[in-house]
Amino acid sequence: MATDRFPVEQGHIMLFARSVGDENPIYHDPEAAADTEPGHVIPPPTFVQASAQFTDGYSLRPVTGQPWFGSGKEPTGVKRESSGGGGGTGFHAEQHYEYHAPIQPGDVLKAVDKPGKSWTREGRRGGSLSFNESITEYYNQDGVLVVTARSVGVQTSRVVE
Amino acid sequence: MALSKSNISVGDQHSEQVVDNLTRTQIIQYAGASGDYNPLHTDEIFTTQIAGYPTVFAHGMLSMGLTGKMLTNYVGDGRLTKYGVRFVAQVWPGDSLTATATVEDIREEDGVSLVDLAVSTVNQDGAEVVKGSATARIDG
Numbered sequence: 001m002a003t004d005r006f007p008v009e010q011g012h013i014m015l016f017a018r019s020v021g022d023e024n025p026i027y028h029d030p031e032a033a034a035d036t037e038p039g040h041v042i043p044p045p046t047f048v049q050a051s052a053q054f055t056d057g058y059s060l061r062p063v064t065g066q067p068w069f070g071s072g073k074e075p076t077g078v079k080r081e082s083s084g085g086g087g088g089t090g091f092h093a094e095q096h097y098e099y100h101a102p103i104q105p106g107d108v109l110k111a112v113d114k115p116g117k118s119w120t121r122e123g124r125r126g127g128s129l130s131f132n133e134s135i136t137e138y139y140n141q142d143g144v145l146v147v148t149a150r151s152v153g154v155q156t157s158r159v160v161e
Numbered sequence: 162m163a164l165s166k167s168n169i170s171v172g173d174q175h176s177e178q179v180v181d182n183l184t185r186t187q188i189i190q191y192a193g194a195s196g197d198y199n200p201l202h203t204d205e206i207f208t209t210q211i212a213g214y215p216t217v218f219a220h221g222m223l224s225m226g227l228t229g230k231m232l233t234n235y236v237g238d239g240r241l242t243k244y245g246v247r248f249v250a251q252v253w254p255g256d257s258l259t260a261t262a263t264v265e266d267i268r269e270e271d272g273v274s275l276v277d278l279a280v281s282t283v284n285q286d287g288a289e290v291v292k293g294s295a296t297a298r299i300d301g
Contacts, residue, residue, distance in 0.1 A: 012194070020226030021180055024237045038239040045229040045244050049222050055195035060199045070200030075210040092221040096245030126256065150245070154299040 003111040006051040006138075013043045016050055040104045045097060048138050048147050051111050092129065094152035104140045108141045110139040116150065127157040162287045163237035165300035167207035169264055175235040176261040176300030179227040179282070183219060183256045191223040224258065224291045231260035236276070236297035247282065257285040262295065274301040281288055 010030070017027035024045055025032035033041045054056050062068040067077045103109070116133030123129045131154050138147040162244045185197050196219055200207040232244065239256070252258065252262050259282065266277040276299050282291040 012164070015190075016194040017189065019194040020230060021187070022221065022226075022230040022233075024230075024233065024238070029282075036238050042239055044226060045228045045233060045241050046222060049197075050195045055196075056197065057179050060197050062198060068200075069207070069211075070198075070204040071206040073211075075206050092248055094245065094247045095222065095225055099241055102239060 002113045002136075003051045003055045003109075004066040006048075006054045006109040006111060008043065008103055008105055008107040008109060011043055012050065012053075013041060013047060013105065015046050016047050020044060021150075028097070038102055038104075041100075043103055047103075048097070048109070048111075048136075049095075049135075049148060051109065051138070055111075066140075067125070091154050091156075092151070093154040094150075098149040099146070100148065101140070101144050103140070105144050109138045109146065112137045112139065116152075123156060130155045130157070163240055163300055164235070164276060164297070166267060169267065169276060169299070171264050171267065173264040173279070174261055176259055177231040177234060179230050179258050179260045181257045183252065183254055183258070185217060185254050188217065188219050188223065188254070191220055191226070195220065195222060197222065210289040213238070216254060218254075219256075221291075224248065224252050224282060225293075227258055228291050228293075231282075232262060232280065232295055232297075235262050236278075236295075236299070240297040240299070241295060242275065242298060243296040244280075245295070246291045248290070248292065249292050250284075250290045252284065254289050256290075258282050258290065260291075265294075267299070270282055271275040274299045280297060 014028040026036050039152050040053040069078045071075050074103055116135045119131050120128050131152055134151050136149040167242055192198050192203050201212055202217055207219055208214050247275050261281050262278040265279050268275055276297050278295045280293040283289050
């Protein structure tokens with residue numbers, strides 16, 4: 001997901017670490033973090049996924065004034081054909097990270113998308129499975145590559161089960 | 162706290178329970194922090210009536226994040242150089258997950274000592290939900 005500006009904020013790191021149940025002080029306490037090997041607050045290893053918060057037009061974030069496929073008055077706010085990630089046909093299959101350089105609060109990252117591979121195979125429960133790889137490189141404000149992320153999504157040709 | 166060549170061997174294992182009785186509220190916390198607001202994870206009405214699942218389920222990335230806590234506790238802060246997983250099965254509210262790292266190789270690359278780990282996370286029934294690998298810098 002291309003993101004021009006992903007500001008890395010200490011409070012955001014704390015909330016993200018809490019959400020994965022990790023109370024390690026290096027994720028929320030600058031004084032404790034100063035005594036660690038990195039010497040500063042760092043994010044947990046999967047934190048760059050939260051760049052989605054800063055991605056324009058990210059399809060899994062409601063937009064004020066636009067229909068949303070989750071429930072409100074009705075079980076869904078849109079017709080099923082256009083329900084984005086809903087309907088049970090799209091899944092996150094794999095996620096891989098390579099860590100090249102440290103990240104700390106105050107950094108401003110830029111996420112750049114690179115083309116990935118696509119392949120198809122037959123599923124065990126019928127229908128074909130289409131795999132799509134996407135590669136995202138995260139650079140800091142100095143142009144240093146800090147993380148490479150490789151994500152594999154799978155689409156089923158029909159609803160599973 | 163970091164691992165060193167002298168204190169680990171191929172075949173060593175480190176396990177932690179990374180969540181006990183996963184709550185819907187924790188899934189909501191993850192949605193809010195990560196920015197992935199897909200209603201499949203938080204919206205029971207949409208998920209049961211429209212998507213056809215028995216209930217909401219955790220983001221794959223929440224399972225990966227929970228598993229990552231075990232890894233960083235084992236290898237030390239800021240030591241990971243690679244971490245990747247396949248999402249093998251869904252994780253549901255009420256699940257309890259145990260994550261395990263197994264030492265596969267201890268090696269040198271460009272003068273840096275590294276450990277390669279196999280990563281596996283299972284639920285309370287022993288079914289694998291996350292399978293992957295990681296590499297971390299260790300002391301020489």
